[in-house]
Amino acid sequence: MTSPRIVGVGMTDFGVHERPLVELFADAAFAAFDDAGVEGGEIDAFYLGNAMGGQTERDTHLAPTLASHVGLAGIPCQRYEDACATSSNAFKHAVRAVESGRHDVVLVGGVERCTPATGLGTPEMTAVFASAAHRQYEQPTGLSFPGVFGLLTTRHMHEHGTTEEDLAAVAVKNHRHGTLNSRAQFGKETTVEEVLDSPLVASPFHLMDCCPFSDGAAAAIVASEEAAASLSGDPVGVAGVGHATDVVPLADKADLTATRSAREAAAQAYEEADIAPDHVDVAEVHDCFTGAEVLAIEALGFVEDGAGGPAAAAGTTALGGEIPVNPSGGLKAKGHPIGATGVAQLVELTEQLRGEAGDRQVADAEYALAHNLGGDAATTVVSVLEVVA
Incomplete structure (x- = not known):
């Protein structure tokens, strides 16, 4: 091969x-x-x-x-x-x-x-997005994806003490990164206070916790x-690619905060690449909501379970931190055109490994990881890229 x-x-x-x-x-x-x-x-x-x-x-x-x-x-x-x-x-x-x-x-x-x-407004597009939820058990209740990830994140808050300020710090970090990316939809910094003052969309998410259309x-x-x-x-x-799925609908998942498909896809990708999580120098993860980044960095093994909440505020996942996450600005600031998002992550990481990322460059990056989920995290694809001679 x-x-x-x-x-x-x-x-x-x-x-x-x-x-x-x-x-x-x-x-x-x-x-x-x-x-x-x-x-x-x-x-x-x-x-x-x-x-x-x-x-x-x-x-x-x-x-x-x-x-x-x-x-x-x-x-x-x-x-x-x-x-x-x-x-x-x-x-x-x-x-x-x-x-x-x-x-x-x-x-x-x-x-x-x-x-x-x-030609579609926000309500119509929200309904289109919701078509990825379970047709019989979730769509008829009006459950949309801010609600789906709000449920996952609320459970994480209950189990681990994650706060709304922790979530807001993810948005602040990714917007700061987005200012360094000329292709990002949002190139403007924000603050924890501005995130918390933005309108409530689906508890615990405020508008600034959510990625854009x-x-x-x-x-x-x-x-x-x-x-x-x-x-x-x-x-x-391309050092490794993992692909796994989890149970649909949401209510049937064994552990709401584990995002099981991400853990299994990551394990596959790490094994194929013959690396461990601490080998990864830079990552692009699927932060459709701030809570999704918290769940992702735990599932990928970048931090211990329960430690994902304060990671952004502590600088762990910022440029210059222990494991820079979403230097592109992520879905939160770069944007999220559904069908393009996964490959866009790979574009960013290719440029990072080539040393072509400009002001958002992660120094001496050798391994990069992309985490792209679908639906209520029932599908996850994890790809590991590497520098080659």
């Missing part, structure tokens, strides 16, 4: 975009082509992440449509949908296809529009070690 490499990356700004999906994705894909030094004729397959185009855009069969737009008609194309873990799942399949020798060079990416530019696209070129050697892109190694 060959060792997969990420040889090129590209992404758009995240925010509000009026342009259609095909144009958004093309911007990210062509940037990845240029970064890798690859021509369209050298790409063997295309794996796309798009979660909601059928509902928000009335646009399905997207993979061949986007492939045609970027000059890749005729190659195998596949669209993946796995809620917010959509493009990470596409990435996993691209990696496995390259490892097996089925393909040598694969374009993988994601695109989504979730803002009012789609976003539009955007991200793309990466995955190649075999042999193919990478013939390209001009600066390669980053």
Whole structure:
């Protein structure tokens, strides 16, 4: 089996975009082509992440449509949908296809529009997001994802003493990081007081505890070690990928604060990469809500269970801290266009391992980890990237 490499990356700004999906994705894909030094004729397959185009855009069969737009008609194309873990799942399949020798060079990416530019307002888009909840047991009750993660986080607060100030510190950290990222939707700092003074959305989350609706696209070129050697892109190694699921609906989970799928996916990725959590130098985790970052850093083994709450306020997860988490600004500040989020994490980490992250660069980073969850954390994909000689 060959060792997969990420040889090129590209992404758009995240925010509000009026342009259609095909144009958004093309911007990210062509940037990845240029970064890798690859021509369209050298790409063997295309794996796309798009979660909601059928509902928000009335646009399905997207993979061949986007492939045609970027000059890749005729190659195998596949669209993946796995809620917010959509493009990470596409990435996993691209990696496995390259490892097996089925393909040598694969374009993988994601695109989504979730803002009012789609013509849908916040209530309608919230309902679209909620379609990832259980159809019989959760959707009819009106449970939306701020409520889902509010329940998970409230239980963590009960068990471990996590406070609303701890949660607000996560938002403050990630907004500070976002000021260093020109592609972030929110490039403005905030304070704990401002977070706590923002409107209550779903206890314990205030508005500033929640990630925004976003539009955007991200793309990466995955190649075999042999193919990478013939390209001009600066390669980053894919050391391990783990993918696990948990019980749906929420009420049937054995432990609400464990986010079991993240622990199992991380264990798989660590084993495949032959590393432990303390080898990771920088991470991008799925902070759709501030409480989600707290749960994630515990599940990934960066801190002990129960210690995730005060980590941001203590500086543990800030740039310059013990384990910098979400130097991009995370979903909270960078933005969250569902289908693009997983690959966008990989774009950030590729740039970190190349030493190209500018003011948010983590010094001497050798291992980087991406944690991308879907639904009520019932799906998690964890990817470990590494510097290669």
